[in-house]
Amino acid sequence: MPKKAIVIGGSIAGLLAARVLSDHFEEVILIEKDRYTDDGQVRNGTPQANHIHLLLVKGKEILQDFFPDLERELIENGANKIDFLNDGRFCLPSGWAQRFESGVITFTCTRTLLENTIRHQVQKISKIKILDNKPISSFVLEDANKISLKTIANEKIHADLIVDCTGRNTRTPDWLENIGYPKLTDTRVDSFVGYATRRYIPPKNVERKWKMLSILSNPTTNPRLGAIYPIEDGKWLVFLSGIGRVYPPTEEKGFLEFAKSLESEELYDAMKYAIPDSEIYGYRVQGSRRYHYESMSSWPENFIVLGDAVAVFNPFYGQGITSAALGVKVLDNMLRDQNFDKNFAKKFQKRLAKTISLPWILGTSEDLRWPTTVGKKPNVITKLVQNHAQKVLLLGPKSKLATKSFLQMMHMIRSPAIIFHPVILLQLIANPIWKKDE
Numbered sequence: 001m002p003k004k005a006i007v008i009g010g011s012i013a014g015l016l017a018a019r020v021l022s023d024h025f026e027e028v029i030l031i032e033k034d035r036y037t038d039d040g041q042v043r044n045g046t047p048q049a050n051h052i053h054l055l056l057v058k059g060k061e062i063l064q065d066f067f068p069d070l071e072r073e074l075i076e077n078g079a080n081k082i083d084f085l086n087d088g089r090f091c092l093p094s095g096w097a098q099r100f101e102s103g104v105i106t107f108t109c110t111r112t113l114l115e116n117t118i119r120h121q122v123q124k125i126s127k128i129k130i131l132d133n134k135p136i137s138s139f140v141l142e143d144a145n146k147i148s149l150k151t152i153a154n155e156k157i158h159a160d161l162i163v164d165c166t167g168r169n170t171r172t173p174d175w176l177e178n179i180g181y182p183k184l185t186d187t188r189v190d191s192f193v194g195y196a197t198r199r200y201i202p203p204k205n206v207e208r209k210w211k212m213l214s215i216l217s218n219p220t221t222n223p224r225l226g227a228i229y230p231i232e233d234g235k236w237l238v239f240l241s242g243i244g245r246v247y248p249p250t251e252e253k254g255f256l257e258f259a260k261s262l263e264s265e266e267l268y269d270a271m272k273y274a275i276p277d278s279e280i281y282g283y284r285v286q287g288s289r290r291y292h293y294e295s296m297s298s299w300p301e302n303f304i305v306l307g308d309a310v311a312v313f314n315p316f317y318g319q320g321i322t323s324a325a326l327g328v329k330v331l332d333n334m335l336r337d338q339n340f341d342k343n344f345a346k347k348f349q350k351r352l353a354k355t356i357s358l359p360w361i362l363g364t365s366e367d368l369r370w371p372t373t374v375g376k377k378p379n380v381i382t383k384l385v386q387n388h389a390q391k392v393l394l395l396g397p398k399s400k401l402a403t404k405s406f407l408q409m410m411h412m413i414r415s416p417a418i419i420f421h422p423v424i425l426l427q428l429i430a431n432p433i434w435k436k437d438e
Contacts, residue, residue: 002340003027006159008136008149010036011046013307013324014165015118019066020328022127024335025160030128031149033135036119042112045167050281051197052229052239053111054318058412060106062325067121071107074117078232079109082212084407089210091264093218095397104407108212110231114321139172141179145342146302161340162303163331165324170309173291182297189375190287191367193314194247196255199278200236200271213270215262217243219369219390224248226259226267238271244372250282287375288313288364294353301342304349306331311356313363322412323359327352362410365389385416391428392419399427 005025007014010032018030034043042049055063063070075081082088085102122128139147140156149157164172173184217225223243228236240248240258248258259268290311293299306327313319330351338344365386367373378386389409395402402424408414 002160004159005161007163009165016328020332028128030130032132035133049111056322056411059322059325079107080230088212091215092396094394097396139175147300164305167308168312185292187290189364191373192245193285195241196248198280200274203273250280293349319359
């Protein structure tokens with residue numbers, strides 16, 4: 001068994017990585033630049049935590065595999081168990097999706113509660129030592145194509161394996177180039193997304209037939225979308241977003257007017273009598289970005305990268321946490337099945353690249369429908385699949401099978417092949433839907 005592993009970055013991806021590494025290394029050190037607290041406040045390094053963080057079913061399943069007590073602790077602290085189609089109400093460009101028990105079940109809560117709950121589970125593992133408030137400043141190239149870490153206090157830290165989970169603001173590309181490795185290539189797709197979120201206390205004595213509400217945008221006529229997302233203490237996060245530089249305002253009047261301009265006024269009607277419970281938090285997304293570590297001609301033998309440090313997605317589709325979990329699952333499987341040799345790290349980056357290809361395609365396909373989006377256009381086959389997926393989504397008001405199949409694909413619990421079911425193909429022929437039913 002290798003002796004020592006280090007994870008830099010103590011967010012959800014880093015916590016998951018530390019949990020997996022504890023099964024394969026004698027000692028695991030998790031290094032986080034922020035100071036952890038249990039006061040429910042958002043960490044400085046995660047300003048996006050003020051907004052909705054959707055946990056896809058595939059991600060939930062992986063989390064529960066590694067942390068069997070996670071769901072119980074989340075529910076005890078106010079998280080909500082949600083059937084996406086039975087408890088959620090979805091306004092599609094073609095009308096309202098049908099509602100029924102789908103079995104597509106996860107829990108909803110704030111990002112801070114989810115991260116802190118995972119951290120509490122990790123802290124129970126004796127092999128794992130957490131060092132918070134400890135920024136890393138650079139990499140140092142050692143003999144035999146290995147690296148070590150240098151802290152801002154000029155301390156050098158060595159390990160048999162170092163894992164970068166520092167997220168979307170990773171400095172790995174620059175740090176590797178500074179010690180002689182090739183310049184990294186990347187792919188970027190920027191749809192110029194911005195969003196604004198506010199916490200609310202729902203009005204009392206109002207009967208609602210849903211727990212979660214989503215009003216989707218209408219390509220390419222209405223770039224606005226919004227959602228009401230249940231969190232702890234019976235509260236809501238009201239989330240508004242726009243594509244193509246249509247940014248939702250962060251002042252009261254503009255925020256409400258933006259909500260009223262969605263494809264349906266149901267979200268506006270639900271929130272206008274709710275009681276604001278926070279300021280309005282704005283956030284501008286720097287687009288989707290994927291680093292191609294798998295294509296590097298040379299690579300450190302004791303270093304890997306996963307999570308947002310590899311690929312960042314448009315946050316609306318909720319793929320970040322699940323993609324990180326998929327990457328950690330790849331790491332676990334490889335450590336169980338393969339020798340931890342000098343080629344391990346390079347093999348991991350190649351396998352990870354294949355694993356995140358599906359969420360990357362799903363996450364950028366909607367962005368690329370908008371003419372304002374900047375980035376590499378999909379090839380012919382990918383474009384055909386994307387167009388077919390959009391048609392299946394539009395079948396939602398008329399087809400339970402289409403709705404459930406699309407949702408299972410988006411939650412990564414079924415392959416995209418499910419949306420090519422023969423019955424769905426026949427339904428598309430019989431129901432060409434391009435606009436809302438009158």
